[in-house]
Amino acid sequence: MDWETLIPRIAKGVFYGVALLLAAGIVYGLTRLDYGVMVAYLDDLGRGALLTVELVAISVAVGFCIAVPTALLRASPRWWLSWPAYAYIFTFRGTPLLVQIFLVYYGLAQVDWVKDSFLWPYLREAYWCALIAFTLNTAAYTAEIFRGAIQAVPAGEIEAAKAIGMSKALMLRRVVLPRAFRICLPAYGNEIILMIKGSALASTITLLDLTGMARTVIARTYMPVEIFLAAGVIYFLLTFVFTRVFQRIEHRANRYLTAAR
Amino acid sequence: MKRLIAALAAVTVAAGLTVAAQAADKIRIGTEGAYPPFNQIDKDGKVVGFDIDIANALCAQMKAECTIVTQDWDGIIPGLLARKYDAIIASMSITDERKKAVDFTERYYSNSLRYIGKKGAGLTVEGLKGKAVGAQRGTIAALYLQDKMASTVSVKLYDTQENAYLDLASGRLDAVLGDMLVNYEWLNSDAGQGFDFFGDAFNRNDEIGIAVRKGEDDLRMKFNAAIKAIVADGTYAKINAKYFPFSIY
Numbered sequence: 123m124d125w126e127t128l129i130p131r132i133a134k135g136v137f138y139g140v141a142l143l144l145a146a147g148i149v150y151g152l153t154r155l156d157y158g159v160m161v162a163y164l165d166d167l168g169r170g171a172l173l174t175v176e177l178v179a180i181s182v183a184v185g186f187c188i189a190v191p192t193a194l195l196r197a198s199p200r201w202w203l204s205w206p207a208y209a210y211i212f213t214f215r216g217t218p219l220l221v222q223i224f225l226v227y228y229g230l231a232q233v234d235w236v237k238d239s240f241l242w243p244y245l246r247e248a249y250w251c252a253l254i255a256f257t258l259n260t261a262a263y264t265a266e267i268f269r270g271a272i273q274a275v276p277a278g279e280i281e282a283a284k285a286i287g288m289s290k291a292l293m294l295r296r297v298v299l300p301r302a303f304r305i306c307l308p309a310y311g312n313e314i315i316l317m318i319k320g321s322a323l324a325s326t327i328t329l330l331d332l333t334g335m336a337r338t339v340i341a342r343t344y345m346p347v348e349i350f351l352a353a354g355v356i357y358f359l360l361t362f363v364f365t366r367v368f369q370r371i372e373h374r375a376n377r378y379l380t381a382a383r
Numbered sequence: 384m385k386r387l388i389a390a391l392a393a394v395t396v397a398a399g400l401t402v403a404a405q406a407a408d409k410i411r412i413g414t415e416g417a418y419p420p421f422n423q424i425d426k427d428g429k430v431v432g433f434d435i436d437i438a439n440a441l442c443a444q445m446k447a448e449c450t451i452v453t454q455d456w457d458g459i460i461p462g463l464l465a466r467k468y469d470a471i472i473a474s475m476s477i478t479d480e481r482k483k484a485v486d487f488t489e490r491y492y493s494n495s496l497r498y499i500g501k502k503g504a505g506l507t508v509e510g511l512k513g514k515a516v517g518a519q520r521g522t523i524a525a526l527y528l529q530d531k532m533a534s535t536v537s538v539k540l541y542d543t544q545e546n547a548y549l550d551l552a553s554g555r556l557d558a559v560l561g562d563m564l565v566n567y568e569w570l571n572s573d574a575g576q577g578f579d580f581f582g583d584a585f586n587r588n589d590e591i592g593i594a595v596r597k598g599e600d601d602l603r604m605k606f607n608a609a610i611k612a613i614v615a616d617g618t619y620a621k622i623n624a625k626y627f628p629f630s631i632y
Contacts, residue, residue, distance in 0.1 A: 231553030328539040341521030344484040
């Protein structure tokens with residue numbers, strides 16, 4: 123037996139050995155966990171999950187409404203329309219969400235005229251600060267996704283719309299936006315999933331979302347593995363359900379493309 | 384091939400020696416770095432403060448080589464258990480709840496809890512009903528608020544003590560509950576002008592100790608002996624005087 127046949131065999135053996143050890147380690151670890159503490163604090167974690175869902179749902183919905191006009195501006199051939207939109211998108215895509223949250227929450231609170239303005243009753247609440255930061259952040263990403271989709275609408279379809287004499291507004295409403303929306307669905311779904319997970323940063327400004335609640339429970343129980351594992355499973359379930367629903371929407375919206383197959 | 388084996392053997396021996404040397408007299412100490420004047424990061428990025436001075440004095444007494452590791456507060460006990468460091472010197476109160484997870488040395492200082500709020504706002508402990516009160520998550524102040532006050536006041540928990548002060552200054556919080564000595568330091572800072580203590584100090588038997596992993600009695604006893612020694616030889620008093628005009632032992 124020479125080296126050339128032996129080395130792949132050894133490698134294979136090592137690979138399976140390590141995989142087996144790892145699996146055994148995980149199973150052993152899972153049997154050592156205190157499941158009682160997970161159950162005891164499930165109520166709290168559930169309430170946290172509700173806040174997470176609420177924050178994500180509102181910021182994604184409002185973000186969508188900001189993203190559509192921003193994407194149209196961004197796709198405009200006129201520089202004085204596209205530049206401001208680009209600057210906004212670039213700013214929010216170029217900085218971490220955590221920094222944005224801190225700037226909205228701690229930053230604005232340092233400015234006296236903000237504290238004297240009619241906005242302060244809202245800005246003093248961590249809830250509104252998180253919503254503002256999340257919304258502006260997701261709107262910037264979504265706008266860029268939409269912009270790409272708008273520009274990816276096949277030129278032939280736009281020419282066809284022009285050829286039958288559609289006005290610009292009608293063409294936008296009937297052809298460009300519906301087509302762009304269908305094109306961007308997979309990327310848009312991805313952005314919403316990122317938002318679900320990014321919303322964990324709300325916990326840094328006193329909000330008791332799923333992560334905030336988990337950290338507060340851990341501060342009491344000193345059982346980070348159990349509680350974070352439970353929180354992780356809940357996040358997983360949230361994204362799982364969302365992915366399933368989104369798959370349905372995607373399938374329905376693009377039915378006319380898949381039916382022929 | 385022979386040379387490779389020799390090199391590997393040399394590396395293994397060297398690694399083994401290093402581990403042995405580490406086990407002898409190297410102690411990694413975990414602290415937070417956001418809790419002035421006890422532990423904070425100075426403008427050069429170094430951890431400084433009362434806890435750090437005490438840690439260094441203890442290590443000098445024990446003739447041990449210490450390295451300081453910083454770790455966020457709410458992960459500081461999990462970090463000790465995960466062996467990222469061997470002891471926590473981070474102004475940690477000795478509580479029954481924590482004793483379930485770690486062992487403590489004798490106290491190296493003592494503290495109490497006291498509220499602070501806007502000066503001249505007529506704040507009282509009884510008058511806090513319906514107001515927003517902040518504390519750092521995972522501290523005994525936070526546990527006190529959650530257990531005793533959550534039904535009457537709006538409790539806000541922060542990642543660091545400094546963030547709680549920021550929100551007190553911005554007006555989001557009506558009061559902060561925290562360690563009296565830490566609050567004392569903040570009231571003396573620029574940001575703390577216009578704020579003051581209110582209500583009496585309570586939880587006076589709050590003792591601060593060094594946490595080690597359960598069962599590491601050897602290290603714990605060494606720390607106990609060193610604490611006794613620096614208190615006796617005046618090193619402690621010298622460090623104390625750097626931070627407070629009164630004894631905090």
